Amino acid sequence: MSIDESGHAAGVMSRRERLRVETSREIKTIALRQLAEGGPGAISLRxxxxxxxxxxxxIYSYFPTRDDLITALMSGIAASLAQALTTATNAVPATDPGGRLLAWGQALRQWALAHPESFRLFYGRPIPGYQPPVDGPVDQTARRVCRELTRLVAAAWPHARHLQPDDTSWSDLHPEYVAKIQADLPNVSPAAAALALRVWGRMHGLVALEIDGHIHPVAGNPAALHHAEMLDLIRSLGLA
Structure with a gap:
C-alpha cells in the first residue's frame, strides 16, 4: 500500500479531507437553491x-470568488450531463444510429427533469458578471457533448442526405464551431455539421419548454409528446 506525503494511505481521505468535500458539496447545493429561488444573480458566497x-x-478558503464557485458548479453539471448522455448512447449498438439518437434525446430530458436548476444554470441566460475561464473544464465538457451529438448525426448522414439540404458550406457556420468540428471530427461535412445543430435545436427546445413550465398547461403527457417528437426527428433523417 502506498503512502502519500501526509502519511495517509493513497486513495483514502482523511477526516479533514472528507469534511472539506462535504462542506464544498453543501456550499454548491445551497448555491443551486439560491439559483432556483432568485435566478443566476442570486448566487452569493456571503x-x-x-x-x-x-x-x-x-468560505473563501473553499471558493476564493463567486466566479470560482460558479465554475465549480458548472464543471460538475457538465460532467454529470456528459456522463448521462454517454451512458445512454453506449447502451445502444453503433449499428442502430436511430436508436442511439433516441437514447441521447431521452437521456437529455431525463437528466434535465432530475436536475432542473442545473439545466437552467448550464443552458440558461448568462450569469451577470460571471467570466468563465477560457477553454476551462466547462468549455471542454460542453465541447465533448457537442462532439458526441455531431458524431451521432454524422453516422446518420448517409441515410439523411437525400432528405436534407446538402448545399451548406463552412462559411455558413460560426468560425469557432467550424474550428472545433474540424479539429474533433475532420471527416464530417459542413451539411452534416449544420444538421447536427438543427437536431440539437429540436432536442433541446422541447426540454427547455418543459423545464420552464410551458409544456404542462397544454400537454397531458409531456413524456409522450417528447417521445413522439424524437421519433419524428429520427424519421426525418431517414432512420427507422
Whole structure:
C-alpha cells in the first residue's frame, strides 16, 4: 500500500479531507437553491456563509470568488450531463444510429427533469458578471457533448442526405464551431455539421419548454409528446 506525503494511505481521505468535500458539496447545493429561488444573480458566497454559520474568510478558503464557485458548479453539471448522455448512447449498438439518437434525446430530458436548476444554470441566460475561464473544464465538457451529438448525426448522414439540404458550406457556420468540428471530427461535412445543430435545436427546445413550465398547461403527457417528437426527428433523417 502506498503512502502519500501526509502519511495517509493513497486513495483514502482523511477526516479533514472528507469534511472539506462535504462542506464544498453543501456550499454548491445551497448555491443551486439560491439559483432556483432568485435566478443566476442570486448566487452569493456571503449569503451561503451566513446560512451555514461560517465566516466569510472560511468560505473563501473553499471558493476564493463567486466566479470560482460558479465554475465549480458548472464543471460538475457538465460532467454529470456528459456522463448521462454517454451512458445512454453506449447502451445502444453503433449499428442502430436511430436508436442511439433516441437514447441521447431521452437521456437529455431525463437528466434535465432530475436536475432542473442545473439545466437552467448550464443552458440558461448568462450569469451577470460571471467570466468563465477560457477553454476551462466547462468549455471542454460542453465541447465533448457537442462532439458526441455531431458524431451521432454524422453516422446518420448517409441515410439523411437525400432528405436534407446538402448545399451548406463552412462559411455558413460560426468560425469557432467550424474550428472545433474540424479539429474533433475532420471527416464530417459542413451539411452534416449544420444538421447536427438543427437536431440539437429540436432536442433541446422541447426540454427547455418543459423545464420552464410551458409544456404542462397544454400537454397531458409531456413524456409522450417528447417521445413522439424524437421519433419524428429520427424519421426525418431517414432512420427507422
Amino acid at each position: 449569503g451561503i456563509a451566513r446560512e451555514m454559520g461560517m465566516t466569510a474568510r472560511a
